[in-house]
Amino acid sequence: MKTALSVRTICVGALLAFLMLLPVYCAVSGNYFLLTLFTRIVILALAATSLNLILGYGGMVSFGHAAYLGVGGYAVGILAAEGVTSGWVQWPIALVVSALVALVIGLFCLRTRGVYFIMITLAFAQMVYYVAAGLARYGGDDGLTIYRRSQFGGLNLSNKPTFYYLCLTLLLGAIYLVSRLVKSRFGMVIQGARSNEQRMRAIGFPIFRYRLTCFVIAGTMCGLSGALLANHTDFVSPAIMYWTRSGDLIVMVVLGGIGSSFGPLLGAVALLALEEALSRITEHWQIILGPLLLIVVLFARRGLDGLFDAVGHPRRADKA
Amino acid sequence: MLYFIEQCLNGVQLGMLLFLLTAGLTLIFGIMDLVNLAHGSLYMLGAYFTASLVAWTDSLLIAVPLALAATLLVGMVVEVVAMRRLYGRDHLDHVLGTFGLILFFNELVRLVWGPAGMTLLLPPWLNSAVPVLPGLAYPIYRLVIIGVTILVALFLYALVMRTRLGMLIRAGASNREMVGALGINIKLLYTFVFGLGAALAGFAGLMQAPIVTVQIGMGENILIVAFVVIVIGGIGSIRGAFVASLFVGIVDTIGRAFFPDLLRLMLSNEAAATAAPALSSILIYLLMAAVLVLRPEGLFPASSR
Numbered sequence: 145m146k147t148a149l150s151v152r153t154i155c156v157g158a159l160l161a162f163l164m165l166l167p168v169y170c171a172v173s174g175n176y177f178l179l180t181l182f183t184r185i186v187i188l189a190l191a192a193t194s195l196n197l198i199l200g201y202g203g204m205v206s207f208g209h210a211a212y213l214g215v216g217g218y219a220v221g222i223l224a225a226e227g228v229t230s231g232w233v234q235w236p237i238a239l240v241v242s243a244l245v246a247l248v249i250g251l252f253c254l255r256t257r258g259v260y261f262i263m264i265t266l267a268f269a270q271m272v273y274y275v276a277a278g279l280a281r282y283g284g285d286d287g288l289t290i291y292r293r294s295q296f297g298g299l300n301l302s303n304k305p306t307f308y309y310l311c312l313t314l315l316l317g318a319i320y321l322v323s324r325l326v327k328s329r330f331g332m333v334i335q336g337a338r339s340n341e342q343r344m345r346a347i348g349f350p351i352f353r354y355r356l357t358c359f360v361i362a363g364t365m366c367g368l369s370g371a372l373l374a375n376h377t378d379f380v381s382p383a384i385m386y387w388t389r390s391g392d393l394i395v396m397v398v399l400g401g402i403g404s405s406f407g408p409l410l411g412a413v414a415l416l417a418l419e420e421a422l423s424r425i426t427e428h429w430q431i432i433l434g435p436l437l438l439i440v441v442l443f444a445r446r447g448l449d450g451l452f453d454a455v456g457h458p459r460r461a462d463k464a
Numbered sequence: 465m466l467y468f469i470e471q472c473l474n475g476v477q478l479g480m481l482l483f484l485l486t487a488g489l490t491l492i493f494g495i496m497d498l499v500n501l502a503h504g505s506l507y508m509l510g511a512y513f514t515a516s517l518v519a520w521t522d523s524l525l526i527a528v529p530l531a532l533a534a535t536l537l538v539g540m541v542v543e544v545v546a547m548r549r550l551y552g553r554d555h556l557d558h559v560l561g562t563f564g565l566i567l568f569f570n571e572l573v574r575l576v577w578g579p580a581g582m583t584l585l586l587p588p589w590l591n592s593a594v595p596v597l598p599g600l601a602y603p604i605y606r607l608v609i610i611g612v613t614i615l616v617a618l619f620l621y622a623l624v625m626r627t628r629l630g631m632l633i634r635a636g637a638s639n640r641e642m643v644g645a646l647g648i649n650i651k652l653l654y655t656f657v658f659g660l661g662a663a664l665a666g667f668a669g670l671m672q673a674p675i676v677t678v679q680i681g682m683g684e685n686i687l688i689v690a691f692v693v694i695v696i697g698g699i700g701s702i703r704g705a706f707v708a709s710l711f712v713g714i715v716d717t718i719g720r721a722f723f724p725d726l727l728r729l730m731l732s733n734e735a736a737a738t739a740a741p742a743l744s745s746i747l748i749y750l751l752m753a754a755v756l757v758l759r760p761e762g763l764f765p766a767s768s769r
Contacts, residue, residue, distance in 0.1 A: 199556075205555060205556050205559065207559065252753050252756050252757070255756060255757075255760045256756065256760055258555055259493065259499050259555055259699060260695060260699065260760075262499065262555060262559060263691040263692075263694065263695055264691075264695055264752070264756070266688060266691060267688060267691055267692050267695065267749055267752060268749065268753075270688045270749070271746045271749035271750075274742060274745040274746050274749075275742045275746060277741075277742070277745075278739075278741040278742025278743070278745065279742065280737075280741070387684065387688065388684075391559075391563045394556075394559065394560060394563070395560060395563070398556070398560055428571050428574065428575050429571075430567040430568070430570065430571035431567075431568055431571040431572060431575065433564070433567055434564040434565060434566070434567035434568030434569075434571065435564060435568055436564070437560060437561070437563065437564030437567070438546055438561050438564040438565065438568075440560075441550075441557050441560045441561040441564070442546075442549050442550075442561070445557070
């Protein structure tokens with residue numbers, strides 16, 4: 145157990161050190177491409193972290209999580225288009241609207257279980273997608289260019305390293321929040337409901353309310369990620385929440401290792417770096433990525449996080 | 465009024481198409497407990513196969529059976545290579561694995577047929593309209609779709625309820641081990657069922673091909689609508705799939721045709737023009753939400769297993 149812990153700690157520590165020092169490297173080498181790539185990775189890792197809260201710990205397989213990316217992004221985009229550029233206004237509104245959307249979607253979806261839940265979350269996300277595509281005033285299908293990033297007084301988000309560090313801070317804050325949350329009484333109830341819903345109900349916990357709260361927290365967190373993403377690309381369009389994005393987020397969570405605090409970050413780095421690498425080999429990189437996902441599902445079910453156990457403690461990994 | 469009837473017929477036609485898709489999905493789910501997101505890919509492949517075969521053979525009548533056989537084969541290969549290993553696993557695994565398959569098939573199609581879409585032209589004998597009511601001419605082809613799908617539905621019913629094979633399929637759904645112990649090759653049976661579902665999806669794709677552009681991603685958009693149908697109809701129930709498909713097809717078509725005018729009556733012209741496209745495309749999702757509130761298990765839940 146101790147060795148397993150240390151392998152994981154070393155890898156995660158190395159990754160964090162790399163993420164912290166990346167802007168320094170970019171400034172020295174003058175190559176800012178990596179910084180742009182990793183800003184995107186960090187932002188999507190935040191979204192994956194929020195999905196991990198409901199999927200990994202809560203057992204709620206949401207296939208519509210990208211909808212909140214869209215809601216957060218559009219909140220920023222629409223406000224910017226209407227002339228409200230202050231981040232102090234934009235971001236809280238983005239969070240509140242994401243929370244409300246998650247509340248409504250959760251109210252419907254959490255009445256269902258299993259496959260129904262997967263399909264319904266997907267359908268609701270598609271509905272949000274169509275609403276965004278129908279916003280003729282805000283570009284409809286073509287999307288909306290954001291001419292000024294959110295204004296935060298002294299913080300200049302157009303400065304690449306500043307924006308990157310902001311995203312990284314928010315990501316680490318979110319990871320911390322989730323890891324505290326799942327260890328709390330609230331998190332225990334959520335995890336208990338995943339393992340045995342009937343028993344939790346019998347003990348007297350109002351499972352629906354707990355799950356809904358968890359769902360709303362995850363949606364809000366993902367809305368924040370959407371606000372960041374809109375700022376990162378200076379653009380928001382319905383494509384930000386196309387259903388494949390929801391699939392990508394699930395892939396990140398599973399690839400990293402379900403229900404581990406740093407798993408989504410590892411998964412996001414692995415998936416997006418892999419995409420980047422494969423797309424350099426061939427323009428048809430998805431033909432490699434697709435079967436690769438299948439192989440991960442079939443043979444490496446516990447993701448990168450499980451791999452650490454396998455390295456540190458082979459037998460334990462076998463059993464799991 | 466004539467316009468309304470025409471739109472209703474269009475709705476029925478869309479519903480029939482959805483039924484072909486959902487029948488396969490729900491059959492596979494009901495029997496193998498497998499969520500297959502790649503069902504839309506098979507739909508797409510059916511359309512591409514037909515478009516190519518028509519270009520080669522110059523005959524729709526030759527192309528259609530060949531395309532059906534090809535999708536059946538692809539389905540069975542996919543089952544043997546990938547799906548077979550996913551039975552009995554978590555639904556999350558199904559989602560991920562078949563998501564990988566979607567990426568693979570989309571890219572494969574791009575590689576083989578190129579990124580531009582294809583169009584499939586109907587032969588002249590199908591490409592005309594017949595009067596269905598005085599003053600209302602309706603395209604023959606759409607009527608053919610409706611007719612053929614009803615035949616397929618009857619065939620499915622007969623297959624599952626009236627044949628020995630159907631009996632085995634139903635038996636396999638309720639107790640896999642027992643059927644295996646009685647000396648039935650259950651693996652082969654599952655491969656066949658998956659292939660059947662694939663062929664149904666391919667059939668839907670090839671029927672739709674002359675009406676829309678054959679393009680990458682066509683499967684996914686309709687797959688999500690098919691999910692809505694399944695949620696409304698109740699998963700695992702073919703009867704539910706049939707009723708819900710018609711329901712969703714008609715509501716969607718009628719909504720798109722008349723909702724904008726209806727809004728214009730209630731709102732100002734400008735507001736209606738803004739809201740109408742969004743509202744009419746989310747109508748079926750609202751319908752789904754309403755059904756969920758009233759009957760969380762769908763309208764015709766399959767008897768519990």
